[in-house]
Amino acid sequence: MERRSFFKIAAASTLAATAVGTAGPTLAQDKKFTIALIPGLTTDAFYITMRKGAEAAAKAVGADLVFQGAPDFNPVTQVPVLDAVIAKQPNAILIAPTDKTQLVQPLKKAADAGIPVFTVDTFIGTGVYQTGAGDADFPLSYIASDNILGGEIAARALATAIGDKGKVYVSNVKPGISTTDQREEGFKREMAKHSGIEVLETQFNEDDANKAASQLQAVFARNSDLAGVFGANLFSALGAANGVQQAGQSGKVRVVAFDAPTSIVDNIHSGLVDLAIAQHPAEIGYFGVMAAYAYLTGNSVPTAIGTGFTVIDKSNVADPNVAKFIYSD
DSSP: OOOOOEEOOOHHHHHHHHEEEEEOOOOOTTSOOEEEEEOSOSSOHHHHHHHHHHHHHHHHHTOEEEEOOOSSSOHHHHHHHHHHHHHTOOSEEEEOOSOTTTTHHHHHHHHHTTOOEEEESSOSTTSOOSSSOSSSOOSSEEEEEOHHHHHHHHHHHHHHHTTTOEEEEEEEOOTTOHHHHHHHHHHHHHHTTOTTEEEOOOEEOTTOHHHHHHHHHHHHHHOTTEEEEEESSHHHHHHHHHHHHHTTOTTTSEEEEEOOOTHHHHHHHHTSOSEEEEEOHHHHHHHHHHHHHHHHTTOEEESEEEEOEEEEOTTTTTOHHHHTTSOOO
């Protein structure tokens, strides 16, 4: 396995590389701003950790943070929350859009109301903003992990774990979610470099761990030489891992999980999951608030800010320098 435990796109470097002349309104820097953070869902450890990073940044700059979201990752439930937030007229909105097309027009309402929009974790359109092209380039910045890179890291780790040979597949949620689409893209891009590995058809589970488990068993029934699976999000990974266990293939079919809540520690120790790719959601929240504050105080902001990854396995899960990237509950 690749042993570098910390894969980071330094935010400072990204700021320098992608900064553009998008300057916010010239306002007194002692003005009290209200910044709203709308997560993909409120109950997930990833977004809870993001909120803590955002709160730390808000405290540092003297802003008020409003955290409001839906209990599930669904545009049908997220849009009413967004509408309610827009009605409160915060100074800026940070949002993890639950669909890259269905949230375009609802977010355009915020921009049309004069509220600066920043996307965190997920994006709308292509995620490339301020180009003057298309109807989804109006957000000012996209603050997130580089999910294509994360998929590549997962592929390299899995390839090493299976001895660079065998059949693998991606357990994914559904098409149209920006982050998981990109993780799959990065995984397949990297695996194309490994001639001894065959990537089977992606299985979409609608974020249902039980369905992901059944799919694993069906794939294994057709491919007795299955060597590994990449779960593009946590439910996909844990569902697939349960399927591996139910098929009696623990330790033979390797499982790489994307994301690292506290439960991942027991899953790694028990062997249910072999590897976890931890994002740094606290950094996403922190830099999101800082970007919003910079814009509101008349400073230029970058159109993209990238944060890092940490690969967690049995060899390093107890290391405090690694364990700090496990998400908060």
